[in-house]
Amino acid sequence: MSERVKIAVVGSGYVGLVAAVCFAEIGHQVTCVDIDEAKVAALRAGVVPIHEEHLDALLRRHQPANLTFSTDLAAAASEADAVFIAVGTPQSDTGDADLSYVEAVACEIAHCMHSYKVIVEKSTVPVYTNEWVRRVVERNGGASDMFDVVSNPEFLREGTAVSDFLHPDRIVVGADSDKAAEVLDAIYEPLTSGAYYAQPDAIPGYRNANSRPPLLVTSAKSAEIIKHASNAFLATKISFINAVAALCEAAGANIEQVAQGMGMDERIGRRFLRPGIGYGGSCFPKDVAAFRSVAEQMGLEFGLLSEVEKINTQQTKRFLAKVRSALWTLRGKKLGVLGLAFKGDTDDIRESPAIALVRMFLDEGCAIRAYDPAAMERAREVLPQSGEKNGSLTYTLSAYEVAEGADALLILTDWPEFGKLDLARLESSLRYPIIIDGRNLYDPREMTSAGLTYLSIGRPDAHPASQSSAEKEKATA
Numbered sequence: 001m002s003e004r005v006k007i008a009v010v011g012s013g014y015v016g017l018v019a020a021v022c023f024a025e026i027g028h029q030v031t032c033v034d035i036d037e038a039k040v041a042a043l044r045a046g047v048v049p050i051h052e053e054h055l056d057a058l059l060r061r062h063q064p065a066n067l068t069f070s071t072d073l074a075a076a077a078s079e080a081d082a083v084f085i086a087v088g089t090p091q092s093d094t095g096d097a098d099l100s101y102v103e104a105v106a107c108e109i110a111h112c113m114h115s116y117k118v119i120v121e122k123s124t125v126p127v128y129t130n131e132w133v134r135r136v137v138e139r140n141g142g143a144s145d146m147f148d149v150v151s152n153p154e155f156l157r158e159g160t161a162v163s164d165f166l167h168p169d170r171i172v173v174g175a176d177s178d179k180a181a182e183v184l185d186a187i188y189e190p191l192t193s194g195a196y197y198a199q200p201d202a203i204p205g206y207r208n209a210n211s212r213p214p215l216l217v218t219s220a221k222s223a224e225i226i227k228h229a230s231n232a233f234l235a236t237k238i239s240f241i242n243a244v245a246a247l248c249e250a251a252g253a254n255i256e257q258v259a260q261g262m263g264m265d266e267r268i269g270r271r272f273l274r275p276g277i278g279y280g281g282s283c284f285p286k287d288v289a290a291f292r293s294v295a296e297q298m299g300l301e302f303g304l305l306s307e308v309e310k311i312n313t314q315q316t317k318r319f320l321a322k323v324r325s326a327l328w329t330l331r332g333k334k335l336g337v338l339g340l341a342f343k344g345d346t347d348d349i350r351e352s353p354a355i356a357l358v359r360m361f362l363d364e365g366c367a368i369r370a371y372d373p374a375a376m377e378r379a380r381e382v383l384p385q386s387g388e389k390n391g392s393l394t395y396t397l398s399a400y401e402v403a404e405g406a407d408a409l410l411i412l413t414d415w416p417e418f419g420k421l422d423l424a425r426l427e428s429s430l431r432y433p434i435i436i437d438g439r440n441l442y443d444p445r446e447m448t449s450a451g452l453t454y455l456s457i458g459r460p461d462a463h464p465a466s467q468s469s470a471e472k473e474k475a476t477a
């Protein structure tokens with residue numbers, strides 16, 4: 001039977017909460033700590049603050065036997081063999097990660113070193129953070145032989161966080177001591193041995209007892225860089241395909257065919273080559289900026305990353321121009337907007353390109369009706385009701401309501417349900433039968449045979465065969 005490790009997870013944000021719940025799921029004794037009393041009270045009552053499959057069920061399964069929530073960091077850290085730091089590392093004005101929360105937690109943990117502990121960085125942090133954490137703990141009275149600092153970055157995606165955690169491609173453990181690496185080995189043993197996957201009630205995913213995740217042990221610094229470099233590389237892939245999509249538009253080629261042809265080369269791979277309106281979310285924009293800034297601090301200019309950011313910013317502007325090219329002037333135009341979240345299957349709107357576009361359209365004076373299956377509540381908190389030139393924003397209860405009387409329907413988030421809409425119904429609801437898809441969810445032929453003009457990313461504009469040339473002109477003037 002695998003060893004049960006006493007774990008404290010500090011921070012109950014996306015990464016902290018998912019890690020805490022999943023560590024309990026694989027058999028450990030976990031206390032999840034947060035300074036936000038209201039959040040802790042809600043979690044104790046079983047209320048999950050984020051939209052994430054399996055999380056509610058696992059919370060119910062393990063609370064309170066294997067999993068408790070607390071505001072008392074000192075008590076949780078004193079008891080624990082491993083303390084995971086999963087607090088926020090927001091972006092500062094200069095693009096660097098603000099590490100003040102990490103430092104504050106390290107100071108507090110320093111006073112709890114009554115037994116040997118592994119302090120684990122789970123938040124995404126720049127290289128050298130492990131050294132700083134070590135220094136801070138020592139300066140605050142932690143004896144150097146009583147702890148080690150390990151970097152164990154997390155690669156989960158929002159929307160599939162629980163299954164990503166339990167079915168990882170790899171587990172990276174950046175440990176500079178064997179003793180610390182052994183503790184992390186024991187924590188992940190239910191996954192690396194395959195024992196977890198043999199359980200009848202295991203959360204399903206692509207791993208099984210015969211396909212177990214590898215655990216890669218590296219230096220702490222390498223692990224810190226692996227996390228930043230992985231996110232920066234994925235963002236680079238997205239900006240690359242978006243730049244190629246622009247080229248396809250100019251040349252009259254089709255980006256979907258190009259991406260397919262490129263992705264069939266196993267060295268390139270098909271994933272993360274979906275063109276769109278740019279990447280968003282709480283990770284890629286922040287991590288690309290932080291990685292670029294880390295390089296600068298070391299005297300290196302990582303110009304590639306500046307280009308990646310530039311292409312990403314241009315991508316939303318290109319979409320605005322595409323809408324303008326279809327509708328001519330924007331002021332007073334009625335736009336139906338499908339999607340506000342930064343990607344499908346999440347209610348998260350942080351750095352969402354959809355939100356950025358809604359702001360732009362509002363400022364252009366458009367009357368917007370928007371719908372998102374999960375993110376409208378959050379959008380209401382940040383989006384203005386009107387824009388600079390009398391634009392206005394209202395929310396609807398369904399995708400079809402958004403289309404009623406609209407001059408065009410825009411798809412801004414890749415929710416699966418937006419790819420399965422009743423096109424005949426949309427065609428009869430829209431004032432002009434135009435769909436402008438920022439996520440390439442449809443085959444253009446499907447749209448044109450439903451009588452719709454379809455503009456997407458990196459593909460030729462598609463018009464219904466029966467459309468008169470006057471209508472065609474009106475649609476793309």
Ligand code: UGA
Pocket residue numbers: 124154155156157158159231234238271272273274275276277278279280281282283284342343344
């Ligand atoms: C991302 C990484 O994928 C995770 O591995 C990582 O752990 C996480 O950041 C993090 O650092 O915490 P996430 O932000 O949840 O996960 O979202 P992704 O699914 O990676 O999507 C990011 C953005 O890129 C979204 O706006 C999405 O729409 C966009 N995207 C993604 C594309 O435009 N094209 C693609 O082909 C893929």
